[in-house]
Amino acid sequence: MIATVCQKFLTHGTEPLLKGFSPSPRGSLKTTPDRAKLNSFQTETSQCLVASPGQSLNGSVTAPGDKSLSHRAVICGAIAVGETTVRHLLESDDVAATIDAMRHLGAIVEQGENGIWRIRGVGVGGFRDPVGIIDFGNSGTSARLVMGAMSTTPITAQITGDDALCRRPMGRVLEPLAQMGARWSGGQGEHLPLTLIGAELPVPIVYRLPVPSAQVKSAVLLAALNCAGRTSVIEPEPTRDHTERMLQLFGAHIDVSQTNESERQITITGHAELKACALSIPGDPSSAAFLIVATLLVPNSHIIVKDVLINPLRMGLYDTLSEMGAVIDFQNKRETCGEIVADLHATSSTLTGVEVPAGRAPSMIDEYPILAVAAAFANGHTKLQGLGELRVKESDRLTAIADGLRACGITVHETPDSLVIEGAGSKSVQGGAQINSHSDHRIAMSFLTLGLAAKKPVTVDGAHMIATSFPQYTDIMNKLGADITRGAE
Ligand code: S3P
Numbered sequence: 001m002i003a004t005v006c007q008k009f010l011t012h013g014t015e016p017l018l019k020g021f022s023p024s025p026r027g028s029l030k031t032t033p034d035r036a037k038l039n040s041f042q043t044e045t046s047q048c049l050v051a052s053p054g055q056s057l058n059g060s061v062t063a064p065g066d067k068s069l070s071h072r073a074v075i076c077g078a079i080a081v082g083e084t085t086v087r088h089l090l091e092s093d094d095v096a097a098t099i100d101a102m103r104h105l106g107a108i109v110e111q112g113e114n115g116i117w118r119i120r121g122v123g124v125g126g127f128r129d130p131v132g133i134i135d136f137g138n139s140g141t142s143a144r145l146v147m148g149a150m151s152t153t154p155i156t157a158q159i160t161g162d163d164a165l166c167r168r169p170m171g172r173v174l175e176p177l178a179q180m181g182a183r184w185s186g187g188q189g190e191h192l193p194l195t196l197i198g199a200e201l202p203v204p205i206v207y208r209l210p211v212p213s214a215q216v217k218s219a220v221l222l223a224a225l226n227c228a229g230r231t232s233v234i235e236p237e238p239t240r241d242h243t244e245r246m247l248q249l250f251g252a253h254i255d256v257s258q259t260n261e262s263e264r265q266i267t268i269t270g271h272a273e274l275k276a277c278a279l280s281i282p283g284d285p286s287s288a289a290f291l292i293v294a295t296l297l298v299p300n301s302h303i304i305v306k307d308v309l310i311n312p313l314r315m316g317l318y319d320t321l322s323e324m325g326a327v328i329d330f331q332n333k334r335e336t337c338g339e340i341v342a343d344l345h346a347t348s349s350t351l352t353g354v355e356v357p358a359g360r361a362p363s364m365i366d367e368y369p370i371l372a373v374a375a376a377f378a379n380g381h382t383k384l385q386g387l388g389e390l391r392v393k394e395s396d397r398l399t400a401i402a403d404g405l406r407a408c409g410i411t412v413h414e415t416p417d418s419l420v421i422e423g424a425g426s427k428s429v430q431g432g433a434q435i436n437s438h439s440d441h442r443i444a445m446s447f448l449t450l451g452l453a454a455k456k457p458v459t460v461d462g463a464h465m466i467a468t469s470f471p472q473y474t475d476i477m478n479k480l481g482a483d484i485t486r487g488a489e
Pocket of ligand 1: 068212214215216218239240389
């Protein structure tokens with residue numbers, strides 16, 4: 001995937017807005033050799049895929065490496081001292097963007113024998129000025145975490161992303177980083193592209209998250225590594241804690257205290273020296289969700305997804321599916337790299353609609369599109385609340401879900417931050433629609449799932465974006481028995 005630069009933010013009159021940051025024609029951003037190599041991660045996927053109902057799904061597969069953990073492994077490895085090795089790293093476009101950024105900043109990141117990645121870090125505070133523009137493509141996690149990691153080292157970096165990323169809010173990260181001493185120029189309306197100028201003398205802060213975002217929390221914690229003293233992040237609602245756990249593995253000093261029933265304070269001691277680690281990345285529960293929900297919905301199916309991360313702060317979808325009556329067994333629970341993993345056994349199930357409380361949103365924030373599809377096949381209505389953040393994901397997911405479901409014959413009520421889905425029951429979802437994925441990988445995979453269990457096939461446009469998180473999706477699904485083919489483009 002070659003990101004398209006948001007040209008409107010790059011130019012001011014006829015002059016480039018940012019010095020040395022020359023706009024390229026839309027869609028023709030030059031790829032660096034590294035970037036071109038990284039693009040080989042991408043399996044050949046079609047712009048347009050068609051999922052047809054039919055065969056049951058059966059078999060045993062391993063989930064791709066967790067995306068959140070893969071980003072963090074690459075970043076922590078890049079700022080540690082020594083050589084970090086990473087097995088089962090997610091080789092997707094989003095993680096490629098993080099690898100590319102770490103190389104720009106001076107770390108050596110290479111794919112070694114047997115798919116093991118080797119990262120030689122620069123040490124905390126060791127990033128150098130990048131040559132050229134860092135392009136984060138579609139990846140919000142790369143952009144926000146890397147901005148955090150580099151914001152307390154006195155370097156200047158020009159950063160951009162694809163059109164969708166350039167529309168996403170960056171002020172939520174820039175604001176705490178500015179409190180620590182970082183500055184930026186460009187970034188009209190606090191969006192990419194912008195030039196980030198790292199702090200010469202960063203100061204520690206106590207920062208209360210205004211939105212429940214693990215990306216913002218992580219940006220501040222990574223920034224704090226190169227800052228004297230202790231920095232605290234207070235999160236009123238718990239969000240995924242992978243950064244805290246991984247930094248501890250690398251030797252950082254982190255205290256986590258529960259300040260009331262739901263609120264936590266995470267305090268990190270700066271000027272840390274991180275020591276290289278040998279990591280093995282557990283499977284991604286957010287990607288496994290597409291395999292599991294397809295199995296629940298397609299009759300006579302049974303699959304095993306091995307080595308799936310079951311961190312409690314990522315389990316909202318699985319808790320909800322179980323409340324809906326899904327048969328999913330968690331077997332062989334064990335610990336890997338400071339996280340718990342299990343093998344998930346899923347069987348076709350009859351689902352019943354439920355009300356999902358707003359407080360569960362942070363633990364299933366990426367899973368609402370696929371949950372909405374499950375809800376379409378349930379008996380009775382499902383109410384999803386506290387969905388405001390879905391409007392600023394890779395697409396406006398709330399509207400994309402509602403429009404897609406309606407096109408497939410489902411009744412949906414949408415408010416600014418909630419959805420009510422009138423389940424049609426397992427045998428009555430029409431499908432037969434052409435769905436606009438809005439270039440959003442999770443919307444694409446969700447509606448392909450719907451097509452596998454509906455009455456008529458579903459066509460999904462923009463399905464090449466699946467490569468951002470799950471490049472092997474189509475191969476794995478078809479190996480399990482699904483019928484997903486290329487459509488006419
Ligand atoms: C992520 C956090 C979530 C999630 C994203 C990955 C992370 O974003 O949507 O896909 O790895 O920290 P927010 O923290 O902004 O909700």
